[in-house]
Amino acid sequence: MFQTSLELLRFHWMAYSIYALLIISVIAWFGYNLTRKERVKSIVRIPFYGYIAFLVAGGVGHHIFTYNAIPWVEQDIKREDIKPDKVFNISIENHKWKLPKEQMRAKMGEQIAFNVSSKDLTYGFGLFRKDGTMVMQMQVLPKYKNNILWTFNECGSFDLTSTEYSGPAEYDEEGRDKMFIKDALVIECNKKVAMNSKGVK
Amino acid sequence: MMEKKGFLDQLINGTNFDANSLSALQKVTLRAVVMSFLFFGLVAIEGMIMRIVQTGPTNSFLPKMFGVPEHYFSIMTVHPIVGIFGSTYQLVFAAFMFLVPYLTKKPLYSIKLANFVWLCITIGTALAWLAGFIWHYAPLYTLYWPLPADMEQFSLIGGFVFVVGVALIMIGTIGFIYNIYATIFARVGVHKDKTMKEMLISGFGIDGMLNLINKLRGKEPYSKEPALSLPVVAIFRGTVDTFLDAIVILGAGILVLVYLIAYAGGFSWDVHAVDSLLYKNFFWWGLDLVADGLVLIYVAGSWYLLATLITGQKLFMENVARAALLLELFVSWMVWSHHLLADQPQPEMMKLISGEMVTAFELLTQGLALFITLVTLWKARPLKITPELAYLLGGLVGFGLAVPAGIIQADMGMNRVLHNTQWISFAHFHIALIVGLYMTLYSALYVLWPLVTNNTKMFSKKLTWTHFWLYLIGGVGMGAFAGMAGLDGMLRRHLYVNGEFSTWMILAAIFGSMVLIAWFIFLYNIVMSVGIKGLIGIFKPANNSVASYGIDGEIAIKEA
Numbered sequence: 001m002f003q004t005s006l007e008l009l010r011f012h013w014m015a016y017s018i019y020a021l022l023i024i025s026v027i028a029w030f031g032y033n034l035t036r037k038e039r040v041k042s043i044v045r046i047p048f049y050g051y052i053a054f055l056v057a058g059g060v061g062h063h064i065f066t067y068n069a070i071p072w073v074e075q076d077i078k079r080e081d082i083k084p085d086k087v088f089n090i091s092i093e094n095h096k097w098k099l100p101k102e103q104m105r106a107k108m109g110e111q112i113a114f115n116v117s118s119k120d121l122t123y124g125f126g127l128f129r130k131d132g133t134m135v136m137q138m139q140v141l142p143k144y145k146n147n148i149l150w151t152f153n154e155c156g157s158f159d160l161t162s163t164e165y166s167g168p169a170e171y172d173e174e175g176r177d178k179m180f181i182k183d184a185l186v187i188e189c190n191k192k193v194a195m196n197s198k199g200v201k
Numbered sequence: 202m203m204e205k206k207g208f209l210d211q212l213i214n215g216t217n218f219d220a221n222s223l224s225a226l227q228k229v230t231l232r233a234v235v236m237s238f239l240f241f242g243l244v245a246i247e248g249m250i251m252r253i254v255q256t257g258p259t260n261s262f263l264p265k266m267f268g269v270p271e272h273y274f275s276i277m278t279v280h281p282i283v284g285i286f287g288s289t290y291q292l293v294f295a296a297f298m299f300l301v302p303y304l305t306k307k308p309l310y311s312i313k314l315a316n317f318v319w320l321c322i323t324i325g326t327a328l329a330w331l332a333g334f335i336w337h338y339a340p341l342y343t344l345y346w347p348l349p350a351d352m353e354q355f356s357l358i359g360g361f362v363f364v365v366g367v368a369l370i371m372i373g374t375i376g377f378i379y380n381i382y383a384t385i386f387a388r389v390g391v392h393k394d395k396t397m398k399e400m401l402i403s404g405f406g407i408d409g410m411l412n413l414i415n416k417l418r419g420k421e422p423y424s425k426e427p428a429l430s431l432p433v434v435a436i437f438r439g440t441v442d443t444f445l446d447a448i449v450i451l452g453a454g455i456l457v458l459v460y461l462i463a464y465a466g467g468f469s470w471d472v473h474a475v476d477s478l479l480y481k482n483f484f485w486w487g488l489d490l491v492a493d494g495l496v497l498i499y500v501a502g503s504w505y506l507l508a509t510l511i512t513g514q515k516l517f518m519e520n521v522a523r524a525a526l527l528l529e530l531f532v533s534w535m536v537w538s539h540h541l542l543a544d545q546p547q548p549e550m551m552k553l554i555s556g557e558m559v560t561a562f563e564l565l566t567q568g569l570a571l572f573i574t575l576v577t578l579w580k581a582r583p584l585k586i587t588p589e590l591a592y593l594l595g596g597l598v599g600f601g602l603a604v605p606a607g608i609i610q611a612d613m614g615m616n617r618v619l620h621n622t623q624w625i626s627f628a629h630f631h632i633a634l635i636v637g638l639y640m641t642l643y644s645a646l647y648v649l650w651p652l653v654t655n656n657t658k659m660f661s662k663k664l665t666w667t668h669f670w671l672y673l674i675g676g677v678g679m680g681a682f683a684g685m686a687g688l689d690g691m692l693r694r695h696l697y698v699n700g701e702f703s704t705w706m707i708l709a710a711i712f713g714s715m716v717l718i719a720w721f722i723f724l725y726n727i728v729m730s731v732g733i734k735g736l737i738g739i740f741k742p743a744n745n746s747v748a749s750y751g752i753d754g755e756i757a758i759k760e761a
Contacts, residue, residue, distance in 0.1 A: 008618065009618060009688050020681070023598065024598055024601075027597055030579075033582070034582045034586070036583060055565045055569075056565060058564060059565065062609065062612060063558070063613075070614035072614065121345075121348055131690075132690045133689055137543065138543050139544045142473060145545075146546065163692055163695075165343075165695070166348065168270035168354065171696055173269070174698060
């Protein structure tokens with residue numbers, strides 16, 4: 001259903017905004033009707049067990065929906081069993097990235113594994129579009145193997161920064177992020193690659 | 202009709218407040234309340250400073266020091282310490298140290314201990330704040346290992362003062378827990394003939410569950426008269442999580458302290474001897490008992506109490522409410538992994554079960570509390586919209602917005618793009634705290650005001666309502682706009698100096714300033730009600746040592 005995280009975020013923005021307006025309206029309607037002397041006619045009668053079923057279905061169904069609609073969930077769970085098209089090994093120490101010597105580059109639709117390690121603190125690994133929206137991120141724990149498998153169903157240049165706070169030393173005196181790497185990754189457009197809905201070729 | 206006073210007379214003397222008429226219990230309650238609201242003001246100012254810094258170059262009036270990374274992240278470190286412990290804990294503890302004696306018709310176990318609690322938390326919060334303000338100790342409240350022991354970035358003295366401050370807060374918290382349990386389990390008054398077993402069964406909500414099972418089996422109820430009233434059950438149950446959380450935070454503090462002492466002694470211990478993932482699991486298990494344990498349970502209990510006090514009627518589906526509190530016991534202890542969904546070394550099964558599935562049950566427990574409260578109110582209609590009812594409805598709106606926002610993120614798919622963004626910070630926990638929790642507490646404050654102040658007349662109803670609307674709109678607006686910045690990729694523990702998200706931040710700052718103005722109005726209204734004289738009188742020793750409320754005779758006086 002969603003090919004990129006941007007599509008998901010737009011859907012989420014819309015769905016949650018509608019929900020927020022709905023819940024505020026319902027409580028406001030409820031508050032108004034609490035004051036009315038005449039008997040209020042119910043718009044809809046919700047039986048107690050129906051309400052409970054709705055909550056359970058909402059809580060569990062939400063995960064079933066995202067598992068089926070978001071391509072990276074299944075890919076993430078099965079990442080150890082999938083052979084990636086490209087592997088990038090990255091390390092961090094003293095708030096500095098050690099990226100591959102050559103520009104990180106891949107084709108749209110390829111499955112890319114990012115192996116990121118930290119030698120000192122807890123950091124984050126996050127890729128961002130040019131408009132600042134997040135493509136994806138993970139935490140980077142020191143002395144652990146932190147890996148993520150990602151399929152880019154979009155092309156362009158992506159910026160990199162740490163998504164976890166690792167102390168003020170990440171910034172210069174002016175407050176600029178020293179871990180920000182412009183155009184850290186380039187994804188070439190490749191319209192020929194056919195993707196299924198789960199992003200798995 | 203009260204005679205209209207001049208401004209100065211009103212400011213000094215208030216309406217009809219008489220601090221000398223207050224009992225020891227009332228005074229200790231009000232002392233903690235005063236400190237809580239002072240800390241609330243501090244935290245609101247800190248929040249506004251951070252919002253303004255994040256607007257980037259458009260802000261030219263804020264002193265540059267606030268944008269310096271060391272200072273900015275010091276504010277971010279102490280902001281939740283002051284907000285959660287200095288303000289929220291104090292207000293909740295004050296309310297419960299008054300409510301438990303009031304509801305159980307027994308005296309508070311110890312007034313001295315209650316005084317120790319508010320002093321300890323106040324001093325501890327001040328120390329933690331000073332550690333940030335003076336020494337720029339800034340590992341954030343998450344204390345992700347090994348950052349708090351990173352002596353290349355932080356000063357040793359700052360670390361010491363911070364840890365001592367947080368430890369004092371936790372010691373005060375343990376004092377509160379002892380006082381509450383000693384009061385609940387005291388076998389005097391209505392509990393004179395109750396056994397410990399009966400009270401424990403009731404405290405955990407087991408009697409409610411057994412009543413439900415017996416009803417389904419067509420049998421007589423297990424207990425027609427539960428040993429503890431439902432709000433007391435919620436207080437008892439939530440306090441279990443408060444205790445566990447205090448132990449975990451104290452444990453983390455001791456670990457940091459050990460490394461700081463070693464560093465001070467010239468030893469360079471390997472910080473990686475402590476496993477960062479194990480630490481993170483341990484820390485989040487404890488910290489989550491605040492967010493997903495005691496807050497939700499205390500709030501549910503407060504809603505039930507407020508709904509019954511406002512309507513004067515019995516709670517709808519009381520047995521279900523009691524059973525839900527028992528369910529929350531298991532839920533709150535098993536949900537911490539939703540904080541580690543972005544940690545790849547975390548076992549997938551823990552992410553799935555603890556992070557997703559058990560966490561989803563919070564929708565059920567909180568949804569039940571919302572339902573029971575709404576039906577209780579509905580059955581009592583027509584009701585007059587009083588400040589206490591309006592704030593209660595505001596609290597319901599807050600959690601109605603914040604709980605699903607959190608549940609949405611507690612998902613492996615969504616977390617990949619929402620973790621550590623402003624979404625979770627604002628759409629979830631700022632709305633939960635500012636709107637959900639605080640509006641519930643304001644409702645409690647207006648309900649308890651006549652009891653705690655001996656029927657002091659509020660200075661202005663208009664100001665009460667102005668506070669309500671400014672606070673509600675400001676809180677929801679700030680949460681919504683800053684949350685939207687999160688959807689646009691804005692990180693929550695990050696400094697932006699180029700105005701990357703300035704539109705959202707300006708909007709959030711405008712609505713945030715409404716919360717700050719609302720606080721000023723509230724404070725003004727309270728000061729004009731009790732007067733400066735009364736305010737000082739609250740901190741003077743009480744003339745009578747009554748440690749209970751609404752009961753007479755020997756039992757009422759526990760100690761001076």
